[in-house]
Amino acid sequence: MIANVNGCVLELVTGDITRQETEAIVNAANGSLMGGGGVDGAIHRAAGPELLEECKKIRKEQLKGEFLPTGEAVITKGYRLKAKYVIHTVGPIWDGRDREWKMEQLADCYRNSLKLAKEKGIKSISFPSISTGAYRFPVDLAAEVALTAIVGFLRTDPLEKVVMTLFSKEDYQIYERALHKLLEEG
Numbered sequence: 001m002i003a004n005v006n007g008c009v010l011e012l013v014t015g016d017i018t019r020q021e022t023e024a025i026v027n028a029a030n031g032s033l034m035g036g037g038g039v040d041g042a043i044h045r046a047a048g049p050e051l052l053e054e055c056k057k058i059r060k061e062q063l064k065g066e067f068l069p070t071g072e073a074v075i076t077k078g079y080r081l082k083a084k085y086v087i088h089t090v091g092p093i094w095d096g097r098d099r100e101w102k103m104e105q106l107a108d109c110y111r112n113s114l115k116l117a118k119e120k121g122i123k124s125i126s127f128p129s130i131s132t133g134a135y136r137f138p139v140d141l142a143a144e145v146a147l148t149a150i151v152g153f154l155r156t157d158p159l160e161k162v163v164m165t166l167f168s169k170e171d172y173q174i175y176e177r178a179l180h181k182l183l184e185e186g
């Protein structure tokens with residue numbers, strides 16, 4: 001599905017984010033930035049070991065040894081990926097508690113990634129469905145939060161292209177329904 005938001009193409013696709021050809025792809029990382037499973041592992045494997053080296057450097061220098069806080073984002077190069085950059089953000093872990101707060105943190109992941117992309121002059125970016133794998137966020141709620149945050153950002157600050165890369169047909173359909181609903185509501 002393709003929508004136009006304030007001159008920006010917003011596209012939903014199914015597929016593997018490591019193969020996206022947008023200028024940047026977003027990694028659903030964990031705070032350690034040391035890699036992991038799911039989309040994080042796939043991105044590190046496809047980018048090559050230099051990515052982990054740069055992540056270690058960020059931990060040490062930019063974050064002074066601390067973890068990257070939930071909802072925040074940092075940027076690295078893409079190395080062997082088609083994408084020139086990887087934006088790493090940390091989604092919230094869903095445990096059914098602090099619902100509103102977790103939704104706000106998830107929205108921050110999308111907003112802060114887009115803000116960082118804008119600051120770097122990046123014109124196209126692909127997101128995975130942050131927090132809906134190992135971090136167990138309900139996909140229908142995550143879709144609503146993600147798309148509301150993306151559309152809200154683009155309405156004041158459009159890029160050229162934003163792609164949501166969904167790993168399964170089921171997730172794609174959930175995001176598609178959420179986007180239709182959001183655009184109908186205006």
Ligand code: ADP
Pocket residue numbers: 015016017018028029037038039040042091128129130131132133134135136137165166167168171
């Ligand atoms: P989190 O820890 O934020 O929940 P996960 O990587 O476990 O992150 O899952 C987030 C989403 O990314 C899930 O929907 C998962 O199916 C999906 N995913 C896993 N690998 C890929 C990939 N290569 N490309 C796109 N999405 C992926």
